[in-house]
Amino acid sequence: MDFQQIEKKWQERWKEDRVFEPKVDKDKEKFFITVPYPYMSGSLHIGHGRTFTIGDIIARFKRLEGYNVLFPMAFHVTGTPVLAIADAIRAGDDKVISLYRDYVGIYEDDEKKIEEILHSFKNPENIARYFADKVIRDFISMGYSIDWRRKFHTAEPIYNKFVEWQFKKLYGKGVIKRGKYPITYSPVDGNPVGEDDIEDGDVNKVTIMEFTAIKFEFGDGFLVAATLRPETIFGVTNLWINPNGEYCKIHVNGEKWYVSKEAAEKLRYQKEKIEMGRCLSGTYFIGKFAKEPVNSRKIPILPAEFVDVDNATGVVYSVPAHAPYDYQALADLQKNEEYLRKFGLNPQDVKKIELIKIIDIEGYEMPARDICEKMKIENQKDPQLEEATQIIYKDEFYSGILNEKCGEFAGMKIGEIKDEVKNWLRTTGKADVFYETSRKAVTRNGHKVIVAVLQDQWFIDYSQEWWKELGHRATSRMIFYPEKYRDMMHDIIDWLDKRPCARKRGLGTKFPWDREWMIESLSDSTIYMAFYTIAHIIREENITAERLKEELFDYVFLGKGDSKDISEKTGIPKEVVERMRDEFLYWYPNDLRHTAPAHMSNHLAFFIMHHVAIFPEEHWPGGISLNGLMIREGAKISKSKGNVIPLAHISERYGVDLFRLYCATAADLDTVMDWKESEVSSLRKRFQRIVAIIEESVNSREIDKLNHYDRWLLSRFYKRYKESVELMKNFRIRDATLNMMFHFVNDIKQYEKYVGKERRRRIIRKILEDWLLMMSPVVPHITEEFWHRLGHDSYISLEKLREAKMEYVDERVEMEMDYVDSLIEDIKEILEVTKLKPKGVYIYTSPAWMKEVVKKISDASPKDAMRIAMSVDIPVNKGEIAKFVKRVLKEKIKYMNIEELEVLKREKEYIEKEIGAKIFINSDYDPKGKKKIAVPFKPAIYIEG
RNA sequence: GCGGGGGUUGCCGAGCCAGGUCAAAGGCGGUGGACUCAAGAUCCACUCCCGUAGGGGUUCGAGAGUUCGAAUCUCUCCCCCCGCACCA
Numbered sequence A: 001m002d003f004q005q006i007e008k009k010w011q012e013r014w015k016e017d018r019v020f021e022p023k024v025d026k027d028k029e030k031f032f033i034t035v036p037y038p039y040m041s042g043s044l045h046i047g048h049g050r051t052f053t054i055g056d057i058i059a060r061f062k063r064l065e066g067y068n069v070l071f072p073m074a075f076h077v078t079g080t081p082v083l084a085i086a087d088a089i090r091a092g093d094d095k096v097i098s099l100y101r102d103y104v105g106i107y108e109d110d111e112k113k114i115e116e117i118l119h120s121f122k123n124p125e126n127i128a129r130y131f132a133d134k135v136i137r138d139f140i141s142m143g144y145s146i147d148w149r150r151k152f153h154t155a156e157p158i159y160n161k162f163v164e165w166q167f168k169k170l171y172g173k174g175v176i177k178r179g180k181y182p183i184t185y186s187p188v189d190g191n192p193v194g195e196d197d198i199e200d201g202d203v204n205k206v207t208i209m210e211f212t213a214i215k216f217e218f219g220d221g222f223l224v225a226a227t228l229r230p231e232t233i234f235g236v237t238n239l240w241i242n243p244n245g246e247y248c249k250i251h252v253n254g255e256k257w258y259v260s261k262e263a264a265e266k267l268r269y270q271k272e273k274i275e276m277g278r279c280l281s282g283t284y285f286i287g288k289f290a291k292e293p294v295n296s297r298k299i300p301i302l303p304a305e306f307v308d309v310d311n312a313t314g315v316v317y318s319v320p321a322h323a324p325y326d327y328q329a330l331a332d333l334q335k336n337e338e339y340l341r342k343f344g345l346n347p348q349d350v351k352k353i354e355l356i357k358i359i360d361i362e363g364y365e366m367p368a369r370d371i372c373e374k375m376k377i378e379n380q381k382d383p384q385l386e387e388a389t390q391i392i393y394k395d396e397f398y399s400g401i402l403n404e405k406c407g408e409f410a411g412m413k414i415g416e417i418k419d420e421v422k423n424w425l426r427t428t429g430k431a432d433v434f435y436e437t438s439r440k441a442v443t444r445n446g447h448k449v450i451v452a453v454l455q456d457q458w459f460i461d462y463s464q465e466w467w468k469e470l471g472h473r474a475t476s477r478m479i480f481y482p483e484k485y486r487d488m489m490h491d492i493i494d495w496l497d498k499r500p501c502a503r504k505r506g507l508g509t510k511f512p513w514d515r516e517w518m519i520e521s522l523s524d525s526t527i528y529m530a531f532y533t534i535a536h537i538i539r540e541e542n543i544t545a546e547r548l549k550e551e552l553f554d555y556v557f558l559g560k561g562d563s564k565d566i567s568e569k570t571g572i573p574k575e576v577v578e579r580m581r582d583e584f585l586y587w588y589p590n591d592l593r594h595t596a597p598a599h600m601s602n603h604l605a606f607f608i609m610h611h612v613a614i615f616p617e618e619h620w621p622g623g624i625s626l627n628g629l630m631i632r633e634g635a636k637i638s639k640s641k642g643n644v645i646p647l648a649h650i651s652e653r654y655g656v657d658l659f660r661l662y663c664a665t666a667a668d669l670d671t672v673m674d675w676k677e678s679e680v681s682s683l684r685k686r687f688q689r690i691v692a693i694i695e696e697s698v699n700s701r702e703i704d705k706l707n708h709y710d711r712w713l714l715s716r717f718y719k720r721y722k723e724s725v726e727l728m729k730n731f732r733i734r735d736a737t738l739n740m741m742f743h744f745v746n747d748i749k750q751y752e753k754y755v756g757k758e759r760r761r762r763i764i765r766k767i768l769e770d771w772l773l774m775m776s777p778v779v780p781h782i783t784e785e786f787w788h789r790l791g792h793d794s795y796i797s798l799e800k801l802r803e804a805k806m807e808y809v810d811e812r813v814e815m816e817m818d819y820v821d822s823l824i825e826d827i828k829e830i831l832e833v834t835k836l837k838p839k840g841v842y843i844y845t846s847p848a849w850m851k852e853v854v855k856k857i858s859d860a861s862p863k864d865a866m867r868i869a870m871s872v873d874i875p876v877n878k879g880e881i882a883k884f885v886k887r888v889l890k891e892k893i894k895y896m897n898i899e900e901l902e903v904l905k906r907e908k909e910y911i912e913k914e915i916g917a918k919i920f921i922n923s924d925y926d927p928k929g930k931k932k933i934a935v936p937f938k939p940a941i942y943i944e945g
Numbered sequence B: 001g002c003g004g005g006g007g008u009u010g011c012c013g014a015g016c017c018a019g020g021u022c023a024a025a026g027g028c029g030g031u032g033g034a035c036u037c038a039a040g041a042u043c044c045a046c047u048c049c050c051g052u053a054g055g056g057g058u059u060c061g062a063g064a065g066u067u068c069g070a071a072u073c074u075c076u077c078c079c080c081c082c083g084c085a086c087c088a
Helices: A001-018 A046-064 A081-090 A094-105 A109-118 A125-142 A158-173 A230-235 A260-268 A326-335 A337-343 A347-352 A367-374 A384-399 A405-407 A414-427 A463-477 A484-495 A527-538 A550-558 A564-570 A572-585 A595-616 A647-653 A658-663 A677-698 A709-727 A733-755 A757-775 A780-791 A811-834 A848-857 A862-871 A877-892 A900-906 A910-914
Strands: A030-034 A068-070 A174-187 A207-220 A221-227 A236-239 A246-252 A255-260 A274-281 A289-291 A298-305 A315-318 A431-437 A448-461 A480-482 A498-500 A592-596 A625-627 A630-632 A673-676 A840-844 A917-923 A941-944
Touching: A001 A125, A001 A337, A001 A647, A001 A658, A001 A780, A030 A046, A046 A068, A046 A109, A046 A592, A046 A630, A046 A647, A081 A094, A081 A125, A094 A109, A094 A498, A109 A236, A125 A647, A158 A174, A158 A527, A158 A550, A158 A595, A174 A207, A174 A498, A207 A230, A207 A255, A207 A315, A207 A414, A221 A230, A221 A236, A221 A315, A221 A431, A221 A757, A230 A405, A236 A326, A246 A260, A255 A260, A255 A315, A260 A274, A260 A326, A260 A431, A260 A448, A298 A326, A315 A326, A315 A877, A326 A337, A326 A347, A326 A367, A337 A347, A367 A384, A384 A414, A405 A414, A414 A431, A431 A448, A463 A484, A463 A595, A480 A484, A480 A498, A484 A595, A484 A625, A527 A572, A550 A564, A550 A572, A550 A673, A564 A572, A592 A595, A595 A625, A647 A658, A658 A677, A658 A733, A658 A780, A673 A677, A677 A733, A677 A757, A677 A780, A709 A733, A709 A757, A733 A757, A733 A910, A757 A780, A811 A900, A811 A910, A811 A941, A848 A862, A848 A877, A862 A877, A900 A910, A900 A917, A910 A917
Parallel strands: A030 A068, A030 A592, A221 A255, A236 A298, A480 A625, A592 A625, A630 A673, A840 A917
Antiparallel strands: A174 A448, A207 A221, A207 A289, A207 A431, A236 A315, A246 A255, A246 A274, A289 A298, A448 A498, A840 A941
């Protein structure tokens, strides 16, 4: 069977006949499913494929359930990545160029053409256009049932108009604000930099650290020392200055600060008004004194070469009791008189410096000293100091308590009081803020990255109570699968705060009130599902962006105003305006959004929040379903690991239906799925077996006269069918698919044991259509193929599920066969254990009264069982009954509504075939006296060897 | 830090939410057999331990508890993983 050719054939037919382009049909219930649009910075791989595939399976199942399903798709290009790629290609960055050469190579064979395309990537729009085009191709090749009429990308003018509208609505709610905000920045480029602009930014993330810059009085100004542990200020003993560094005086908000030259440079980007003063060598400060801000103690300024002038302010205050670095540096200094004299310091003075302990913590006398001694740290260059610092920090943070030296903070746990100390220092003017990158970073061009503070950053303020309340309400009412994500979403909504929503660079939509800014990529992708409902009309009617006025969207999405006015205002015909409104009203809300859990705390939270802010309640999101990551052979799939399988190769390498089947069955939805070649090939074999079974039945005549084996199989099938429908409805795609395909195949095998292969073809033919329908969401191509081979003109992709034929469910015949098969198992086990070669097998059923008793007590509680049994009118002595009842309870014998003797006689031949020996039922021959151990539904067995 | 999720028989991984029918699905791997000149593919059987009668024993991170009964519920401990503000 040529799977590839079958896939292609049906994909083309679906496209030709516009099978997945649903129309508004008010008589039909709709279902609107979305999966977030992919980002266009490259091609997609099997990892992405899992999410889109699950989305498609759900969409197809909903169609099967009879819904009018809309599954649209678009492309995301907002932000800097595409820009950064174009920049890198233009700059001749080899790494990026070879990466994109590989990407393009997935689709093109001709070397010359590849280079040509690569060349065109110097323009970011071409990157977006190229990959959007390929993603469409890939998605079609995956059999996704997407309505492509509605596609767009996020840098298109019509979309920009929509996003502008969204922001105007948010502005009207009072949630768009401006304020200060720290960002990573390149002074050389004069630009903010994102992860994509930073060298190794993707593997070694750069975050922004907020230091507390504490002001120590010095001369006419302050030496400003930055720290991440402001609570230790109470234990300061001295300042550290790097004697090899250069320190400058700067004017900040009317104050004079002394910081390293490098820090002064950074502060220019962090403070509003900065004036540079003159610079001095670090040695100038050494030996002088400064005053600490809390108690105005005079503390000495000492030399320390471990101080990095390019980290924070280049001035460090020393807390030797609690900071291992400080402790060790001080100890080194106290030992090195010669060095001290070099700076004109009196060694005796330095030796007099005592540790000031300000934190009480169990297990430590003097924390920094204890750990340095314990770890046998020799000097301040010892690399173990970093680890020592970590250990002390963690211990003190969780179990340290500030002591009496800490004023109003005495007796408090560090973890609880840290921020309060910080705020106290800042609000009393003893300290300020200094931002620093978490590591030394440079841009891809090698330019230094620092932290700058934007003075007029645009924010969305999620912190407002009314808004969170609406968000919670929506979250409570939505469907979440898996359910656990509902609670998580509540937590996230509580945690949401102000969030910057615009950047200075990137593709996308310009900020409506400030064209210098671009709306950032997560903020422009929150309610665009609404745009899908009208995107195709905008295209069909050739409506230009200028016509997409605020009033039009107000009418279409919010029902404000009337169509006649809007038609006049925009020049769009009234019927078209009304059609847009109709289309929106029909499809909205978005019933299900399917994606990966990584989006919870950003995209999905904004998706909910923006909807509740802008739309009336009936248009709030209906649900969220999530699936876990896909990894490959135990490793994360990534370009750098070189283990990427592009979506474009699936059809050829594996077959699309097989891939989809793997996505459906290889792992539960919310767990990580491992793509393993060995598992894929084993799945292929099992899948092919099913295909073969179907193929053999397609041309068979349906069975007419059913025997009890047939009834057994039909019963199993329709039970599974019904279960599977329920499972699918509850997003249990894996269980449903396993049940419908592999568990049912086990039934078929069992059936073949009963009656052989020939009859199987005709019995399968009888259930074939129902079977194909149930499998079609997961393996749409092969089922479509067989559907048509069965003579249908309709598409299985648009068919409706049939009611399970429960009249075929026959508990009795299933119980009978269970009974027979467990008897065979028992006989086989005895043979196994005894190693007997059976000459004859004797089977003895229990006396009839026993069955009577079991029936009577089967539903009774163990307590009542005895009493009930005794009341049964049977001619057997009570002692024997009591003994038997105890056995029933102990062995948990369950009542079955079957006639054992009849069944045994009927299945005699089958049993004999299975065990390879003659059987004798209820013979008088009983040499070992086995007969008496028979109980109902578990006959006694004697094997003559 | 904040939030979430886990630890199951050689491995991966179900089951645990609704305790018993769980020695615990399925796959992979392994062993044996059929087929074959042979290998591969395929198919069948077995795969915790013991057992010459359908049975018994010991298991589900560690420990304690609830219960007639716990992989499943409660508590404590140990270990692992994931997401978190501009990054899409």
